[in-house]
Amino acid sequence: MDHPFNFGPEPADRIVYVRPIAVADLPEALRQQADGLETIYSVNRPDGERLALVRDRHLAFALARQHDLAPVSVH
Secondary structure (H helix, E strand, O other), X not given: OOOOOOOOOOOOOOXXXXXXXXXXXXXXXXXXXXXXXXXXXXXXXXXXXXXXXXOOHHHHHHHHHHOOOEEEEOO
């Protein structure tokens, strides 16, 4: 989780989706970085492209807002 993320050029639509991800479903290299967590959160573009993985929902929303994006929860 120490990988820098490029949020790319400014899209016309600022919405990003925040959703929980089971750590067990991630590749081994990412599971090792999850520090014993069972669930982490991903920030995704509307087309599904994953922009970031973070340790909690609050951080996912804060990260999106820092990049002038509008986060929305996905269940």
